[in-house]
Amino acid sequence: MITKEQVLSALSHVEEPDLKKDLVTLNMIEDIIIEGNHLTFSVVLTTPACPLKALIENACRNAIGHFISKEIVVDVKMTSRVTTQKNQPLSNIRNIIVVASGKGGVGKSTVSTNLALGLAKSGARVGLIDADIYGPSIPIMFGLETARPNATQTPEGKTRIEPIEKYGIKLLSIGFFTDPNQPIPWRGPMASNAIKQLFNDADWGELDYLVVDLPPGTGDIHITLTQTYPVAGAVIVTTPQNVALSDAKKGIGMFLMEAINVPILGIVENMSYFTPAELPDNKYYIFGEGGGRKLAEMYHTAFLGEIPLVKSISDAGDSGSPVILDEHNPMSAAFLDLAERVAQQVSIVNAKAPAE
Numbered sequence: 424m425i426t427k428e429q430v431l432s433a434l435s436h437v438e439e440p441d442l443k444k445d446l447v448t449l450n451m452i453e454d455i456i457i458e459g460n461h462l463t464f465s466v467v468l469t470t471p472a473c474p475l476k477a478l479i480e481n482a483c484r485n486a487i488g489h490f491i492s493k494e495i496v497v498d499v500k501m502t503s504r505v506t507t508q509k510n511q512p513l514s515n516i517r518n519i520i521v522v523a524s525g526k527g528g529v530g531k532s533t534v535s536t537n538l539a540l541g542l543a544k545s546g547a548r549v550g551l552i553d554a555d556i557y558g559p560s561i562p563i564m565f566g567l568e569t570a571r572p573n574a575t576q577t578p579e580g581k582t583r584i585e586p587i588e589k590y591g592i593k594l595l596s597i598g599f600f601t602d603p604n605q606p607i608p609w610r611g612p613m614a615s616n617a618i619k620q621l622f623n624d625a626d627w628g629e630l631d632y633l634v635v636d637l638p639p640g641t642g643d644i645h646i647t648l649t650q651t652y653p654v655a656g657a658v659i660v661t662t663p664q665n666v667a668l669s670d671a672k673k674g675i676g677m678f679l680m681e682a683i684n685v686p687i688l689g690i691v692e693n694m695s696y697f698t699p700a701e702l703p704d705n706k707y708y709i710f711g712e713g714g715g716r717k718l719a720e721m722y723h724t725a726f727l728g729e730i731p732l733v734k735s736i737s738d739a740g741d742s743g744s745p746v747i748l749d750e751h752n753p754m755s756a757a758f759l760d761l762a763e764r765v766a767q768q769v770s771i772v773n774a775k776a777p778a779e
């Protein structure tokens with residue numbers, strides 16, 4: 424008969440590749456049940472979107488086989504408990520991820536949308552805030568142009584806004600509160616207050632990740648947000664052109680300023696190459712090649728992936744059904760990979776700076 428101690432001792436040889444410690448030291452092993460030669464245990468990952476799930480499961484099986492006996496029937500349950508970012512004042516929201524770009528029109532909203540849905544697809548509880556006061560595009564991308572969230576008054580006279588739920592996530596856009604045909608000349612404090620309301624007055628419930636689609640560039644919203652609600656990290660979206668890369672550097676520089684101090688989770692290069700639908704294996708690097716990857720290397724941050732320029736992404740965005748929802752489209756897997764890489768980086772940042 425094997426013992427729990429033997430199991431823990433065997434699993435202490437399995438390292439979590441990102442966190443660089445063994446699973447037992449990281450308290451990731453739970454619910455060990457031994458019945459004859461049948462062993463069951465759970466591995467509690469730091470995110471359901473862990474890209475190393477299969478690898479860790481395999482390593483656990485091998486460790487039991489190698490250090491105890493190959494005769495044991497091993498049943499590993501891969502579960503997760505999402506870690507919380509440092510100093511998060513909103514107790515119900517574990518991690519705020521901002522999506523930013525230096526330049527406009529590079530695909531920030533497309534990435535935010537598919538990232539949020541990708542995280543939800545892996546099993547996480549996800550919210551999405553469209554804080555792009557200059558051109559909120561999330562309502563169109565979700566087919567919610569005419570939606571208006573319910574707002575109620577609490578007995579204390581406070582407004583409670585109910586985020587709209589669609590495709591398994593909760594969302595709010597600054598666009599739900601404005602007339603799309605009536606441009607608003609946002610002044611600094613007014614914009615900052617409107618954004619704060621989306622955080623403070625909304626009934627988000629419990630969230631593992633709140634993704635925030637920021638306006639392009641660097642401005643009041645970025646400063647208000649990062650100073651009022653510490654964020655877990657920023658995802659920077661760029662296209663391969665030099666003009667976009669140079670603006671992306673300014674965006675990164677802002678997050679790294681001492682007064683702002685937001686970790687960069689990584690760089691996504693959007694519209695990396697063009698692939699015609701009828702020739703899916705052909706890649707045309709029309710805007711140059713490798714710029715996003717070089718930028719990531721320059722700032723010692725993760726390169727989160729290349730997303731090609733394909734008509735289906737644009738069509739999906741326009742039709743209110745984001746491309747990640749279409750499992751037959753290869754772009755669905757590409758965005759799911761992206762979501763896993765982002766979740767992985769959040770876990771790494773949290774492990775380096777555990778909540779106080």
Ligand SMILES: Nc1ncnc2c1ncn2[C@@H]1O[C@H](COP(=O)(O)OP(=O)(O)OP(=O)(O)O)[C@@H](O)[C@H]1O
Pocket residue numbers: 524526527528529530531532533534555558560638639693694730731732733734735736737738740741
């Ligand atoms: N990889 C892609 N392939 C094809 N079209 C794309 C791709 N990424 C984004 N688009 C399209 O490009 C347009 C701009 O994208 P999006 O709104 O996501 O950019 P943005 O950076 O958020 O813009 P803004 O500066 O307005 O905030 C949209 O029509 C979108 O569907």
